[in-house]
Amino acid sequence: MTKSVTDSSGSNAGHLGGLALAIAGAVLFSTKAVVAKLLYRYHIDAVTLIAFRMLFSLPVFAAVALWQMRAGPPLSTADRWRLVGLGLVGYYASSFLDFLGLQYITVGLERLILFLTPTFVLLISATVLKQRIGRLQWIALAIAYAGIILVFVHDLDGGGDVVLGSLLVLGSAATYAFYLLGSGELVRRIGSLRLVAYAMCVSSAACIGQFFLLRPAGLLIQPAPVYWLSLVNGLLCTVAPVFMTMTAVQRVGAGIASQAGMIGPVSTLFLGAVILAEPVTSWQLAGTALVLAGIYLLSRVKKAS
Structure with a gap:
């Protein structure tokens, strides 16, 4: 009896710990938009910003990649080329488009657009892979995109090239959706940790190389x-x-972790208000609620199917 109670409490603690990690991870990842806005105040551009980001993160990912290289079986030539492609599409192109878009739109709108990535996965699956979209999935898509349109129309009144910024971030969401679809088979074969470490190393090389091709080295100062x-x-x-x-x-599974990630757009909205003094209006809150409702409904429909 005592052992059963102990096992149960340990399991609950592990579940809560996993949930806390998922929430913290979503908040931290969303915070990059706020940090980018702060960096833009020092008159650096997206090429320089993303190069500095990767210069600081590369040592960690390179260490993990070396560890995984020694621990796992060698990759085939085909898998190496797939990793290069995935790194360029999923972490280089997607991140670069995102940071470019952030120069023109609020962090709240940026995070909501990026949160549409699952809808792009669904749409690409339907158009390219010829998978059928059910009625409830269409309803979920309509709700999510209605929320984006609501916030987008509201932000148009704030000036700036909101259309360009939104299109760039939409491109970021779309390219990351292609990465997710392309990584499915590979992640099952080589593991998620190895895939992410290798892909991030490829992305870092592309971002840093791009900087030295397009900008003078003096901008490192x-x-x-x-x-x-x-x-x-x-x-x-x-x-x-x-x-x-x-x-x-x-610890808790991909479904619960992804639902916990819904805190991301909400946290970004309020961090933008506190740190960047971006206003939080009823229109933004309503749009955020619609996007979250649409993505949540989509996740429930996919799980049921």
Whole structure:
């Protein structure tokens, strides 16, 4: 009896710990938009911003990649090329488009658009893979996109090139959806930790190489706050949430971890208000609620099917 109670309490503690990791990971990953906005105040561009982000995160991912290289079986040539492609699409192109878009839109709208990634996965599956979309899935898509339109129309009144920024972030969500679809078979074969470490190394090489191709090396000399904010962006907003989310998925499963991630857009909205003084209006709250409701309904429909 005592052992049963102990096992039950240990299981509950593990579940709560996994849930806490999923929530913390979602909040930290969402915070990168706020950090990017702070960095843009020092008049650096997206090419420089993403290069600094990867310079600080690369050592960690490279260490994990070397560890996994020694622990796991060697990769085939085909798998190596797939990893290069996935790294360029999922973490280089997607991140670069995201940071470009952040120059023009609020962090709240950016996070909501990125949260549409599961809908892009569904739409790509339907158009490219010819999978059928059910009636409830269409309803979920309609609710989610209605929320985006609500916030988008509201933000158009704030000036700036909101249309361009929104399209860039939409491109980020779409490219990451292609990454998710393309990584499905590979992650089952080589493992999620190995896949992420290798893909992030590829992405880091592309981001840093892009900087040296397009910008003078002298731009590496920046004010101290740029280094500190880039350190936060690289370690707390990139490395930490990746491993937190992976650990959470192992403890509580992908379904619960993804639902806990719904805290991301909400946290970004309020962090933007507190740190960046971006207003939180009833329109934004209503749009956020619609997006979250649509994504939650979509996750329940997929789970039921």
